[in-house]
Amino acid sequence: MKTFNTADVVYADRTDYWRHAISQTFVPLESTYAGSERNGILQAGVWGDLRLSEVSCSAQEVIRGRKGADNNPDNMILLSFVSQGKTSAVQGGNHASLSQGEFALYDTRFPYELHLDGETRQHVVQISKDHLSQRVGKTEHLVANAFGKQHPLMPFLQMLLNNLMTLPEDISLKYAAMLHEQFLELLTSVIADECSNRSQAKTYHGLLFQMKIMINQRLADPALTAATIADAFGISSRYLNMLLKKDGTSFGRYVLNQRLTKAADALHSPLHRATPISQIAWRSGFSDMPHFSREFRARFGCSATEYRQQSSEPVQTVQKY
Known part of the structure; x- marks a missing residue:
């Protein structure tokens, strides 16, 4: 598992270090700390088709600009699941305010913004757009919407993400495929249920x-x-x-x-x-x-x-x- 920790570098270098860490792990991003605190720990692992990271950091603004999206047309959807603090996601005219136990999706092919309010902890899952589209169709209308508040399956989704971070990355492909399938089933069920209950x-x-x-x-x-x-x-x-x-x-x-x-x-x-x-x-x-x-x-x-x-x-x- 790959780990980045701002405690390993001097204070003056932490902004550049953190920007490099999140850009290398996800997609090219711009980030700016929103206060004097410049702390961040990022752990990232890969289990077959499951690419999962755990991010703990102080308040900051993260931007995926138009130039970055155009130059790096990744075919990935990112999911942010908030375990601590508050995070806002903005994309495609939508705005999601997330608190503990909620998640949002955002598409790396297009610009987006993340606003992390104070100390936050979240899991970020990199999902193949093809895998998600196969189950839900087009995803454009799903980005930057809050999902999961009080949904009965959310404790199981959170448990899966937490447990994955403790697994060795050299587990068999068979078990990795099973976990990936379980994750997508839980995710799709939550999204489908909550969409059916909304206008x-x-x-x-x-x-x-x-x-x-x-x-x-x-x-x-x-x-x-x-x-x-x-x-x-x-x-x-x-x-x-x-x-x-x-x-x-x-x-x-x-x-x-x-x-x-x-x-x-x-x-x-x-x-x-x-x-x-x-x-x-x-x-x-x-x-x-x-x-x-x-x-x-x-x-x-x-x-x-x-x-x-x-x-x-x-x-x-x-x-x-």
């Missing part, structure tokens, strides 16, 4: 988000239809397809894409290395293997068997940070 659930983006969550939860059902999803939301199939068309897709294309992505993820995952490809296809919602094979090759340019072979890791341990 934005009645908007175009909110309704589309809820529909995609339900579709993704039912991908394994080969009988999944637009009518079943539309009925669950009390809308017509025509209106459902109109919403998806505005999103640049259709029900059939979206379901096929999600099923193929789910199958590809399983073929890549060490959790399913011994699982027969036919079973992976079935669990992803395909009931016809020739159809699955044709669509998989059309999407990825190779057979499922070749894809699995290309995705195989040469070693059984996680690379260190």
Whole structure:
């Protein structure tokens, strides 16, 4: 695990040291301490696809500028979970004020600001935008919104983050994949529940988000239809397809894409290395293997068997940070 501590450098050098620490760990950032205190401890580790950091620091302003975002088009979503103090996140016209037990998302491809009020402690998770989008669809409307206040699953999410920081980074890829899956399941559940309880659930983006969550939860059902999803939301199939068309897709294309992505993820995952490809296809919602094979090759340019072979890791341990 990598550790940065401002106590290791003289006071006059701490601002530059801390700016380098957070920029190296996350993305290029500008930071300015908001008072005479210039303290900060950052620990960062990698467990498979899980990239997690714990940050404790004094009051400061952190800015991801337009120039930095343009020059470093990272495909990452950051999640800040506050364990102590107060933090504000600003992006895309949204503003989230976070207190203990809450989290917010922000997209590294675009400018954002973080305002840390006094001594704060938080966990920061770097999430692949593709992994999150697969579960929730487009993420633009989710950034800089506060999530998790009094949600019953939040203690489990916090426990997972705390426990991860105590694990060695050389745990097996199988266990790292399990933890990554558990984290995404908890995260998606909290976001979906809280979006459904807010007024934005009645908007175009909110309704589309809820529909995609339900579709993704039912991908394994080969009988999944637009009518079943539309009925669950009390809308017509025509209106459902109109919403998806505005999103640049259709029900059939979206379901096929999600099923193929789910199958590809399983073929890549060490959790399913011994699982027969036919079973992976079935669990992803395909009931016809020739159809699955044709669509998989059309999407990825190779057979499922070749894809699995290309995705195989040469070693059984996680690379260190």
